[in-house]
Amino acid sequence: MGHAAMRSANMSLLLRVLRSRGGSSRAALAQETGLSKAAVTTLVGELAERGLVQEGRVERRGTVGRPGTEVRLDGRRVAGVGVELNVDYLAVCLRDLAGEVRFTSSIPMPSQAGPGPDGARSHPPALVIDRAARQVQEALDVAAAESLWIAGITVAPPGPIDYAASTVRFASTLGWEAVPLGEELARRLGPDHPELALENDAKLSALAEAPRLAQRGIEDLVYLTGDNGVGAGIIAEGRLIRGWSGFSGEVGHIGVEPGGEPCRCGRRGCWETLVGLDRVLAVLDPQDPALSALVPMQERLARLRTLLEEGDPRLLQRFSALAEDLVRGAGVLMDVLNPRALVLGGYFGYFADVLVGPVQAALDARLLADGGRVEVSGSSHGLFAAAVGGAAVAVERVLENPMLAPTVPR
């Protein structure tokens, strides 16, 4: 390891210790990391120059002697941007290293009326990426106005990713095929844009949720996203399981009903034909505003909630069946992965109050042995968990290599 790489690794170590322990004296940092006090002083100085740590005097009540100087992580100067392109919406999130969301915005997925007589709306990549770039630019403008340095941008597309090429392999909900999303978005953001990467929405949502569960010692979880499609983000022993080509968690097409409803993938009886949002919407009157793709998703879901609370029998029946159908696939995930937590995200998370109880009860009932019980909960980041997770992953780059952060002008 070269000198600069060693320095960066040690700075990274100090930041991680500070993040997990809160403030710390230089002496305590030296003891914890095994670095010499002189080295800690030099490295802390360099981290301070880059705006990543702050120093402050601490009044130690009840102790004798001079007050110590405490070093603290300064998470307010660097941030990451997360973007989610979903069949229903475009969402962007600006989140700093301290975990605070500094800016967020979402709009319905851009579309244009189709040429045919049925006027089916389409989502041309150029139109969608133009709009996504404008949203990202807004977030970057906010960051600039607040003197935030952006460590990176993570984009969650609505379909499988070719990581090497930074393209979307396909997105059946949008009718996309082989869309060079990374390159196209980068081009629109101009030559000085922050590092940009693509990652799957369910994986990012799982990463966004992981810290909440880790606080309680839970390191094995499955995060279930739900809109028209279904996907799973898998974390085992604290590590994201991506699969060898990034395709883990493509659970929407698990066959749960041989000879069931045809799926847009060409097979029949796939899990998402049973639990996808379309199946819920299908019980509504054709003119119901919840059906309009031009209405923001949160309003559409709020409309469903109103109908449900009014006791609409079609929806009551549908949600009761939904909980059962969720268990058909979730049970498989429990058998394969034995996670400690199952997190319901997307529209499942929006209706967590209705779904968590019956799903938990049904999963408990099918346990073959004690000791393997899973805890079911709703996502804590709401509909836009993937954007939040994308921002968190992006800002993590500066923890890997603190020397990426520019020095702060005095």
Add this chain to the structure above:
Amino acid sequence: MGHAAMRSANMSLLLRVLRSRGGSSRAALAQETGLSKAAVTTLVGELAERGLVQEGRVERRGTVGRPGTEVRLDGRRVAGVGVELNVDYLAVCLRDLAGEVRFTSSIPMPSQAGPGPDGARSHPPALVIDRAARQVQEALDVAAAESLWIAGITVAPPGPIDYAASTVRFASTLGWEAVPLGEELARRLGPDHPELALENDAKLSALAEAPRLAQRGIEDLVYLTGDNGVGAGIIAEGRLIRGWSGFSGEVGHIGVEPGGEPCRCGRRGCWETLVGLDRVLAVLDPQDPALSALVPMQERLARLRTLLEEGDPRLLQRFSALAEDLVRGAGVLMDVLNPRALVLGGYFGYFADVLVGPVQAALDARLLADGGRVEVSGSSHGLFAAAVGGAAVAVERVLENPMLAPTVPR
């Protein structure tokens, strides 16, 4: 880290380098590990005293200068024992650190005639554990005769494990419930027995198979065991995925056919009702010797193979359906985990020549995107892969902590 722990960690580091690189000079070891040459010399001396490394002169052809001294891992002095308790057999394996199997034995699972008029045979824990202890003792006697030090014993029971208590939670194929297998086996082996641990058969089989695939850069695999039950061992990015309570890979009870055949777990249409060995055996005449639990499993499978090669239409049809039924569950595992390799073990592995082709073709055909293709192969360790894996896991303890190995008398 204390002084002894540091020394042990450095000895472990040297052994791992030697295992992956073959022989190496002290100077090269120092360079690779970052340890000083003096430290390497001391540590190599201590490893040699424990019989873990050998030194030898190397003739370097075509180079000028004095011949070097090479340090090599000596994998012939320490070994591990693996034991599998399967519904059909008891198998034990003694395998040294070099990976060579030094002793192996297997017998049909001990049973006694039941008291009832139907005379159904049962497998009382005491009877089975007595016999398993005798088999392990045989392996330990061989080890003693060959001056092998035993680093540990790993036992694979035929059902879910309570790791903390070292008990088998239940084993429906044997009618066991809450059997304290670890304690009972340890008691029979006497006070000086090597460290003993329980681990799941599919997980051990996956670990036994992993090195073959790792040589080709494959680090994501699913190992499928097949007898009456079905289980999966999952390795992701080179690490065993155990689940939070050790229950990952309990895939036999994935529901693949709603309203299908009743399963011994109480549900219907579980995967193992379709692909378990019983389903194959059910097509035979009631008097067929392949049906007798008193005949060793290898002979029973050989009998099936003979019938299949003779063109028995019932078996031809059954194996054709078996390949299709395997894909129903294996496809789910591919969607969830996206492994690069799927290894067929147990009786699926015995019939790999018949099954791999159709399973590979069917999995390829159901791919939704390119880039996620899985490679299907048969297990390279045959029926007794779990015992081989158990021995490998047990001997690995000495790589973790070389100071466990006793010094060799001169």
